[in-house]
Amino acid sequence: xxxxxxxxxxxxxxxxxxxxxxxxxxxxxxxxxxxxxxxxxxxxxxxxxxxxxxxxxxxxxxxxxxxxxxxxxxxxxxxxxxxxxxxxxxxxxxxxxxxxxxxxxxxxxxxxxxxxxxxxxxxxxxxxxxxxxxxxxxxxxxxxxxxxxxxxxxxxxxxxxxxxxxxxxxxxxxxxxxxxxxxxxxxxxxxxxxxxxxxxxxxxxxxxxxxxxxxxxxxxxxxxxxxxxxxxxxxxxxxxxxxxxxxxxxxxxxxxxxxxxxxxxxxxxxxxxxxxxxxxxxxxxxxxxxxxxxxxxxxxxxxxxxxxxxxxxxxxxxxxxxxxxxxxxxxxxxxxxxxxxxxxxxxxxxxxxxxxxxxxxxxxxxxxxxxxxxxxxxxxxxxxxxxxxxxxxxxxxxxxxxxxxxxxxxxxxxxxxxxxxxxxxxxxxxxxxxxxxxxxxxxxxxxxxxxxxxxxxxxxxxx
Amino acid sequence: xxxxxxxxxxxxxxxxxxxxxxxxxxxxxxxxxxxxxxxxxxxxxxxxxxxxxxxxxxxxxxxxxxxxxxxxxxxxxxxxxxxxxxxxxxxxxxxxxxxxxxxxxxxxxxxxxxxxxxxxxxxxxxxxxxxxxxxxxxxxxxxxxxxxxxxxxxxxxxxxxxxxxxxxxxxxxxxxxxxxxxx
Numbered sequence: 244x245x246x247x248x249x250x251x252x253x254x255x256x257x258x259x260x261x262x263x264x265x266x267x268x269x270x271x272x273x274x275x276x277x278x279x280x281x282x283x284x285x286x287x288x289x290x291x292x293x294x295x296x297x298x299x300x301x302x303x304x305x306x307x308x309x310x311x312x313x314x315x316x317x318x319x320x321x322x323x324x325x326x327x328x329x330x331x332x333x334x335x336x337x338x339x340x341x342x343x344x345x346x347x348x349x350x351x352x353x354x355x356x357x358x359x360x361x362x363x364x365x366x367x368x369x370x371x372x373x374x375x376x377x378x379x380x381x382x383x384x385x386x387x388x389x390x391x392x393x394x395x396x397x398x399x400x401x402x403x404x405x406x407x408x409x410x411x412x413x414x415x416x417x418x419x420x421x422x423x424x425x426x427x428x429x430x431x432x433x434x435x436x437x438x439x440x441x442x443x444x445x446x447x448x449x450x451x452x453x454x455x456x457x458x459x460x461x462x463x464x465x466x467x468x469x470x471x472x473x474x475x476x477x478x479x480x481x482x483x484x485x486x487x488x489x490x491x492x493x494x495x496x497x498x499x500x501x502x503x504x505x506x507x508x509x510x511x512x513x514x515x516x517x518x519x520x521x522x523x524x525x526x527x528x529x530x531x532x533x534x535x536x537x538x539x540x541x542x543x544x545x546x547x548x549x550x551x552x553x554x555x556x557x558x559x560x561x562x563x564x565x566x567x568x569x570x571x572x573x574x575x576x577x578x579x580x581x582x583x584x585x586x587x588x589x590x591x592x593x594x595x596x597x598x599x600x601x602x603x604x605x606x607x608x609x610x611x612x613x614x615x616x617x618x619x620x621x622x623x624x625x626x627x628x629x630x631x632x633x634x635x636x637x638x639x640x641x642x643x644x645x646x647x648x649x650x651x652x653x654x655x656x657x658x659x660x661x662x663x664x665x666x667x668x669x670x671x672x673x674x675x676x677x678x679x680x681x682x683x684x685x686x687x688x689x690x691x692x693x694x695x696x697x698x699x700x701x702x703x704x705x706x
Numbered sequence: 707x708x709x710x711x712x713x714x715x716x717x718x719x720x721x722x723x724x725x726x727x728x729x730x731x732x733x734x735x736x737x738x739x740x741x742x743x744x745x746x747x748x749x750x751x752x753x754x755x756x757x758x759x760x761x762x763x764x765x766x767x768x769x770x771x772x773x774x775x776x777x778x779x780x781x782x783x784x785x786x787x788x789x790x791x792x793x794x795x796x797x798x799x800x801x802x803x804x805x806x807x808x809x810x811x812x813x814x815x816x817x818x819x820x821x822x823x824x825x826x827x828x829x830x831x832x833x834x835x836x837x838x839x840x841x842x843x844x845x846x847x848x849x850x851x852x853x854x855x856x857x858x859x860x861x862x863x864x865x866x867x868x869x870x871x872x873x874x875x876x877x878x879x880x881x882x883x884x885x886x887x888x889x
Contacts (some may be wrong), residue, residue, distance in 0.1 A: 317729065327734060328736075390743040460746040460880055461746065544746065548750060
């Protein structure tokens with residue numbers, strides 16, 4: 244059973260997420276950068292140039308991105324002696340129902356790989372991921388904060404209820420095949436283990452209050468069709484609060500799924516490179532600890548109409564409630580359901596130029612590379628309402644064959660001027676990398692719409 | 707809980723890696739939602755024959771109707787209740803004065819709130835009434851489980867015509883329910 248206070252906790256969590264942060268899954272600085280092992284998770288067809296790699300457990304890859312569309316943290320939480328109610332109202336006025344908050348945190352527990360032979364590189368690992376999105380349900384928030392009294396004749400849309408939160412572990416195995424000096428492609432098989440899924444989308448219906456004829460007001464629930472699904476949130480009708488329970492379920496828990504990544508790198512010439520990948524084409528089948536509820540129907544409420552008929556006495560309130568339940572049933576079930584992963588698409592075009600150098604490769608050969616490169620990347624992710632896009636221009640420079648840097652300029656839903664920087668450095672067999680975007684807002688992230696960071700440490704063996 | 711562990715991690719991360727203006731997150735605790743919900747309440751249309759006993763045929767001077775009724779479905783909501791505005795619009799086509807009593811009762815039929823008597827003069831076809839019930843001063847109102855309405859013909863010498871189908875007493879009402887909630 245879903246209790247009101249528990250729903251309140253979830254809603255509060257989602258609101259906090261909305262108020263505080265937003266993560267997107269675009270890793271524009273990391274993508275196709277410096278042949279890092281982590282680029283294989285963004286494109287299994289990325290080129291590799293080493294014999295073996297292993298990430299430092301829990302430290303090889305941490306990524307997160309902060310972003311908020313149409314308002315910033317300081318709009319709400321700046322210590323400016325303004326009423327918090329006024330600030331919330333102002334923010335609500337500015338956001339639209341298309342505005343959303345995304346969240347994504349990814350922590351690699353294990354990431355390793357090795358050359359099978361001259362053509363094939365096998366990589367595998369396990370990472371934990373928190374991923375969520377909530378669209379701004381303006382009408383619902385208005386109802387909660389103001390009620391319906393000031394909004395006669397307004398249809399409050401329940402279709403604005405749209406959210407999805409996932410906590411999962413991902414075990415993955417990938418193979419990258421170098422077909423020729425021009426073409427490398429690869430694929431990755433993923434086993435998802437869901438610890439938590441909360442989702443509701445494709446809802447419909449309106450709630451309207453109008454002046455009535457026989458009554459002062461008439462209220463309509465029109466074409467209501469709402470469904471909410473959860474798995475992992477309740478066990479034996481109890482709210483799961485233990486962090487350990489969630490963590491345990493991320494590794495071969497009861498709710499499993501499968502997915503694939505595919506990608507390629509193609510050199511049109513020595514200097515021109517084209518890449519593409521599709522990530523997380525998959526689903527999770529939720530079978531255990533499932534709780535879903537749905538409401539469907541229409542209802543017209545005109546209050547209580549007293550008949551003053553002593554020959555047919557009945558309880559009007561009970562009659563109304565029964566009629567409501569009949570026309571507008573709340574259906575709860577524990578039936579299994581499938582949730583789709585947010586599939587991502589990456590493409591890039593890169594032109595290399597400048598001083599030509601050579602670097603040592605795993606097979607005792609040398610690979611030529613240019614010191615500099617410019618290009619652009621396009622990122623897209625399939626979301627509940629509409630796909631999201633990000634276009635990135637970038638400049639890469641290799642100071643030596645061990646030290647690489649990348650600067651990006653990204654246009655996305657959050658900003659038209661997001662500048663990111665990244666570096667990768669190899670010291671002996673240890674590789675360090677780090678990247679951050681929206682650096683122009685680093686002096687005041689509370690006034691920033693987005694910020695992302697990735698960093699990690701790997702052990703990379705070239706021979 | 708997982709959320710409690712993740713949020714500090716995220717906050718710590720941004721504190722370490724960035725600078726911010728002076729932020730004061732605790733101010734969210736001061737956020738007050740004060741929604742006002744308007745709903746249709748009781749309505750009826752009375753004809754003269756309804757003032758006659760259906761078995762004996764004798765005229766009655768008082769008729770009563772009751773219904774179960776709650777101001778809010780959950781205890782959580784009930785505890786946020788601060789005020790109720792009751793509004794009524796009445797058309798009295800009778801040549802008689804009426805008194806209408808609206809009474810809230812708990813599940814044991816004990817009084818939780820008694821609205822002022824509504825006295826409608828004869829032939830008053832545009833009578834409006836409103837009354838506010840403050841929950842602070844009438845905390846029992848939160849235990850309301852039933853509503854009772856008593857309609858009385860004020861002049862006991864009145865004689866009505868049970869076959870008159872054109873004279874009506876029309877009543878319609880609404881409630882405006884005020885809540886006050888901190889996050």
